[in-house]
Amino acid sequence: MPEADESVKKKDYFLDIPQKNDPFFLKGSNNYDWGMKNRLSRVFNPKSGKTVMLAFDHGYFQGPTTGLERLDVTIKPLSPFADALMCTRGALRSIINPETQNSVVMRASGGPSILKELSNEQIAVDIDDALRMNVSAMAVQVFVGGAHETQSIHNLTRLIDAGNRYGVPVLGVTAVGKELTRDARYIGLATRIIAELGAAFVKTYFVDDFETVVAACPVPVVIAGGKKLAELDALKMAHGAIQAGAAGVDMGRNIFQSDHPIAMIQAVRKVVHEGMSAEHAFELYRDLAKKK
Ligand code: R5P
Numbered sequence: 267m268p269e270a271d272e273s274v275k276k277k278d279y280f281l282d283i284p285q286k287n288d289p290f291f292l293k294g295s296n297n298y299d300w301g302m303k304n305r306l307s308r309v310f311n312p313k314s315g316k317t318v319m320l321a322f323d324h325g326y327f328q329g330p331t332t333g334l335e336r337l338d339v340t341i342k343p344l345s346p347f348a349d350a351l352m353c354t355r356g357a358l359r360s361i362i363n364p365e366t367q368n369s370v371v372m373r374a375s376g377g378p379s380i381l382k383e384l385s386n387e388q389i390a391v392d393i394d395d396a397l398r399m400n401v402s403a404m405a406v407q408v409f410v411g412g413a414h415e416t417q418s419i420h421n422l423t424r425l426i427d428a429g430n431r432y433g434v435p436v437l438g439v440t441a442v443g444k445e446l447t448r449d450a451r452y453i454g455l456a457t458r459i460i461a462e463l464g465a466a467f468v469k470t471y472f473v474d475d476f477e478t479v480v481a482a483c484p485v486p487v488v489i490a491g492g493k494k495l496a497e498l499d500a501l502k503m504a505h506g507a508i509q510a511g512a513a514g515v516d517m518g519r520n521i522f523q524s525d526h527p528i529a530m531i532q533a534v535r536k537v538v539h540e541g542m543s544a545e546h547a548f549e550l551y552r553d554l555a556k557k558k
Pocket of ligand 1: 321322323324352439490491492493516517518519520
């Protein structure tokens with residue numbers, strides 16, 4: 267039993283101040299429950315509304331990708347500069363210290379390797395195990411127009427149902443296979459389908475007229491980096507995406523395959539969180555690279 271409240275200070279109920287209901291900062295996310303919003307606030311910075319996710323899940327279908335041969339050597343030094351780590355549960359448990367302050371977006375689909383038909387994926391992580399690893403979101407690849415379209419849509423909706431039971435957001439990832447076009451029409455179709463089916467946020471590729479993709483998608487959109495580009499071009503892509511309304515990047519190869527990955531991720535952060543121009547961010551990249 268606590269002691270009785272015998273304070274002599276007069277109670278103040280601030281009767282002239284109505285309690286406010288603050289809107290949640292992320293697009294389309296106002297009506298989620300507390301746990302879902304709290305997890306999204308770990309992925310997206312509530313001040314900028316943006317995120318820099320460091321993607322290093324490539325090994326789940328292509329093995330030791332260039333730059334990811336040793337995750338302990340190449341990825342760990344980058345993690346302090348990322349808002350979220352996007353990885354597999356194998357990489358998380360074997361490499362990432364549980365003391366990390368990064369949020370985790372866990373790759374939760376898989377199956378075929380690069381040697382097979384990639385769209386033939388299934389859900390690869392149980393919600394119980396995702397909760398055990400305290401993830402902030404789960405990610406699933408969606409092959410709109412792919413050979414196994416219905417199956418991959420079913421993976422998405424099953425994962426969303428599981429996530430909704432426990433307040434874990436799902437990131438739907440548009441897959442671009444050999445046969446699928448990379449333009450605003452296709453990307454707009456795929457992102458909208460993924461959002462309509464309940465994903466909390468969507469990852470896709472930057473294309474011309476990206477603002478139409480973002481406008482038609484009712485939840486936040488982040489861009490993947492794609493194949494390695496020259497650093498200035500990668501920064502221009504990130505800047506173009508942010509200007510078009512993207513909520514951040516989920517970037518892998520353009521960071522970890524850079525000649526100076528730590529400098530590059532810091533430059534990307536400036537573009538994403540502060541809206542720095544690509545040219546200024548490239549100057550910063552060069553300065554930081556020299557100091558190394
Ligand atoms: C690849 O399959 C993964 O989903 C990556 O997380 C994604 O493509 C982002 O990495 P990158 O920037 O290298 O394209």
